[in-house]
Amino acid sequence: MLQSDTTTLSIQLNNFLHRIDCKATIIALVNQYNCSLKRIRRSKNWLLTGQQSQLIEIREQLQQPKMAWIAEAITKGLPKPSFDLVAIALSEPGMTINRLIKETGCTLIEARRAIDKAEGLA
Template sequence: MNEDITIALPSLIHRIGGSAAKQAKDMATQYGCELKRVRRSRNWQLVGDAINIQSFAAQLSGQTNNEFAYLIKKLNIALLEHSDKLEPLAVKLVRLLTERPSTTLAELIQSTGCTEAEARVARFEADS
């Protein structure tokens, strides 16, 4: 469930500048993400857990200068594609059960990859 996602950032240095890229790289490390070049090309990528990337994007948005606008835009677009990884598993299970109460435990386990115990707890929370 805690799979890392990779966000492509083509021509990052040309768009935000070298010093801003170094600053963003240091900030990404603080949030458990890795901002790095793709081999020897001019393209960069951000690798990390979806929740950590969301926290990193929020930190970038809080900066007073506008030099991170391109990076913030790319991160927000990429996070929309991974919205399922932004909510915790327990919340996701309860949401799925409230949307379709007739879902069996086996279907829930197969679709989300949770354990049987987690599915039973979610069923109990959804029913109460």
């Protein structure tokens, strides 16, 4: 079950001004997707705020190497989708632990538990 994309999220961008070449370019991109980018008090950190779908759109626009850290910060700040790992393991009997981890982003422990439950071992 995926979380609704109408949820407003805030992503902290540490050392923002020191890590980019042109602040105006980023601000224009953020404004284009109706999000906000504001400085956190008097610190070097800034806060990118917007809906999940808008932040995903911004992340896809940031493919330049110098801006990849912003895309990575957005990815880390997005909620992780939740999966029924046991149901996935049951639907594909040949599912390996590594494949389950790769497809769902779960941890090794979660994958082992799901496969054990699917095989009736737990």
